[in-house]
Amino acid sequence: MEVKITSIKAENAPAAYRIGLSDGSLFSIKTVYLKEDFISRAAPLATPFEISEDKDAELRFSCACLRAERAALSLIANAEQTRAGLERKLKARGHASSCVKAVVDHLSDIEAVNDERYAGLWAHSRLSLKSDSPNKLFAKLCAKGISCGTAKKVLKAALDFETEIALLKKFAAKNGIDAESPRMRRQRLKHEGFSAEVVQSLEEEEYG
Numbered sequence: 001m002e003v004k005i006t007s008i009k010a011e012n013a014p015a016a017y018r019i020g021l022s023d024g025s026l027f028s029i030k031t032v033y034l035k036e037d038f039i040s041r042a043a044p045l046a047t048p049f050e051i052s053e054d055k056d057a058e059l060r061f062s063c064a065c066l067r068a069e070r071a072a073l074s075l076i077a078n079a080e081q082t083r084a085g086l087e088r089k090l091k092a093r094g095h096a097s098s099c100v101k102a103v104v105d106h107l108s109d110i111e112a113v114n115d116e117r118y119a120g121l122w123a124h125s126r127l128s129l130k131s132d133s134p135n136k137l138f139a140k141l142c143a144k145g146i147s148c149g150t151a152k153k154v155l156k157a158a159l160d161f162e163t164e165i166a167l168l169k170k171f172a173a174k175n176g177i178d179a180e181s182p183r184m185r186r187q188r189l190k191h192e193g194f195s196a197e198v199v200q201s202l203e204e205e206e207y208g
Contacts, residue, residue: 003056008045016066017043019059029062030069033102061099068095068103073112080118083108084145119146119154127163131170134159134193164198172202 007020015031017039031037035058042049051059068090075081075089083104090100107113119141126137134155141151159167168189171177177185182203189199 002050003053004048004050005042005045006048008039008043010043015040019063021056021059022048027060027063028066029059030066031062032106033062033065034058064096065099065102068099069107071095072103072107076107076112080121081113082115082118082145083113086113115146116150116154118144119150120158123154123158127158127167131167131174133171133189134164134167136192138193161198161201164195165202168194168198168202 002022004022005019006022007018007026009018009020010016011018011028013030015037016028017031018026018028019039020026029039031039038055039059071093072081072086072090075086081089086107087100087104090103091097095103104113111117122141122144123137126132126140132140137155138148138151141154142148146154171192171194172185172189177188186199186203190196
């Protein structure tokens with residue numbers, strides 16, 4: 001069946017349009033989710049024009065992506081999101097995998113989703129409230145879908161010398177490491193990811 005675009009109306013959001021088709025369909029799209037932006041060039045529409053089945057499918061895909069994007073932005077407005085977490089939540093809400101990928105890629109491109117930013121905020125919050133070791137912090141970030149490289153980079157930046165010393169003291173007190181022999185304590189702290197420099201500094205502070 002021949003399908004024509006009968007109306008194109010710009011919406012408030014950038015590169016978003018309300019599209020009317022000859023089959024009675026009326027929906028919103030965003031041109032970023034089209035393979036080729038054939039809508040902006042046609043607006044404002046003077047004469048209805050026929051589109052192929054592929055173009056029709058592109059428009060409907062863009063419409064589905066826009067719905068997923070709006071759901072994603074609502075989640076982001078409530079709390080910082082990771083790529084993996086946002087993908088999982090959108091799929092759980094019934095959005096198609098292809099739309100979810102396109103939306104999360106776009107939101108990452110415009111920095112609405114940024115795993116490094118999320119990891120940095122999470123790490124600073126965790127360091128101020130908890131006494132996790134560096135290795136435990138790393139494992140928890142990775143479990144959230146943060147890449148190993150990003151997790152290492154963020155923790156390296158967050159754990160400056162003074163911060164790591166403070167963390168080590170909290171960790172040692174919580175886990176009873178103060179009661180262990182210097183050799184056993186050194187081995188355990190190294191296993192937990194504390195730097196040799198920080199461990200040595202604490203020993204020098206305690207034993208002179």
